[in-house]
Amino acid sequence: MELQQLRYLVAVAETGNFTRAAERCFVTQPSLSQQIINLETELGHKLFHRLGRRAVPTETGEMFIGRARRILFEVETAAKEIQDSPSQERRITVGATPSIMPYWLPPLILEATGRFPGLVINTLENFHAPLLNAVVDGEVDLALISMPVDDHRVAAEVLFREPLLLVVAEGHPLASKPEVTAHDLADETFVLLGHSSSLASQIQRFCGDHDFEPRSGHHCAQIRTVKSLVAVGAGISILPKSARTSVDPVSLVYRKLSGRAPYREIALVRHLQRYQSHGANQFITLLRENVRALDAGKRETGGKAGK
Template sequence: MELEQLRHLVKVAEQENFTRAAELVGLSQSALSRSVARLEEELGQPIFERQSRKVALTDAGRLLLDRARIVLTMLDDVTAEIADNGRSGKVRVAAIPTIAPYFLPECLRSFHRLFPQAQLIVLEDTTEALLKKVTDGEVDIAIGALPIGTKYVEVEPLFEEELLLVTGREHPLAAKPAVCLADIAELPFVLLGEAHCLSDNVVSFCRQHSFHPVSVERTSQLSMVQELVALGHGVSLIPDMARARDTSPARVYRSLSGPPPTRTVAMITNPYRYHSQIVRKFAEHLRGSRAAN
């Protein structure tokens, strides 16, 4: 059993397709099929069930896939540790969509100035997807918002930020001296889809204050929430970091009277993985970056 065969197994399992997997590993489909076939011969039983449009793991294949990932992860960690010089190397950082475009750019620029030889690889995805990638070792550091319920990851709060009420410029609340919860309890809300944790933060805050926001529209982009609010479709609660990047005169941002709604931005890592010096330095850089927020 060879390491390359294990890598081929993992790639085919991820893609559920020999053709796509072959393209990703730089082999012909026939060469990749032979590699997996030799592995199956050595085990004495099939790893994949060949179906019409995809391949699926057998019970033996699922067991082998788990062990293969462990072996490959250990090998990658050893290789990274041996080559670790503290100045270069990859940092695979990911963030949820309501954080990535607002918080990461300046953080990445300032880190690049300090460590120009480091290679920063950035991914944006939902919390659920990022947690899986951290657990599987595909991402070194993820940035999300509390609460984080997944086991086997380390969660470190970075900073807390206010969620601001956003209305269209012509909305009656835009000119009101102070806005309280009673003012928004019956208003239509524009929210992100349920896959986004910001919506959970908003709904949770409202429920804690004895009302449920009436969601009239949901979208997958925070920028679209802002545009719909500007068009008069409803109001919303937006992170302060997004407000800081909004230069449109069509929207007005207000703090709510009383204890404001907030979210806690956190760094998520896998404590069971080896973290290179450059990854640890990026984590420290994130801790310092919260001062700007």
């Protein structure tokens, strides 16, 4: 039994198809299929039902695939631990959602370049659920996502809480209204990130808590697109305070909602059983320092959001 056979096995289980599994593993489909047959012969049990183009694990297959995942995880973790020497290049992959990545990761990478010359930070931008899966599968070392995080295999450290602000175009009636409440938004058209976005889910919950369903006119993949559409009056949106930048369209107006104003909690997520490398520790140290500096700045200014 070889580790490569276990990798092929897991790939077939995750893709549900021998051809797609072969593409993922960069081998030919006949070669991958033969390795699975060899593994089944060695074990004396079928691991997959071949249903046309679909490959569905048998009961024995389900049990063995779980073991295979744990074996591969342990091998990769052991290799990473051995290779992780302060005298060598330290490479980590950090994931973040589209509403976090452009505002937090670039300055952190820039600072890390000066402080930790051997640290190489790769990034992966994706929505909440895929990033959580990437942490569990070992595709990323760490991820910055919003709470809640419901998976017993990971640890989630809440770093900070930030308000979610109403964003409208300069000429919109809500831009100059003395006080804006959630109920003022009930008849508005929203510009939102895609359905997979945790920010979109938070907005849905906030509106639901105030007994209305947000009327969505636009679904976007990037915060920049949301801002551009709001700026031309295509609708309103709700964005994190950290998404407000000096390069925003000049016609954008940010308003703090009164009453039960929405907010989000950003967490650092890592696998509970994954070896935490020296490079990962350096990044976490840097991240925590930046969060503390942000908190100190809020205290100095009285924590006011402003319009």
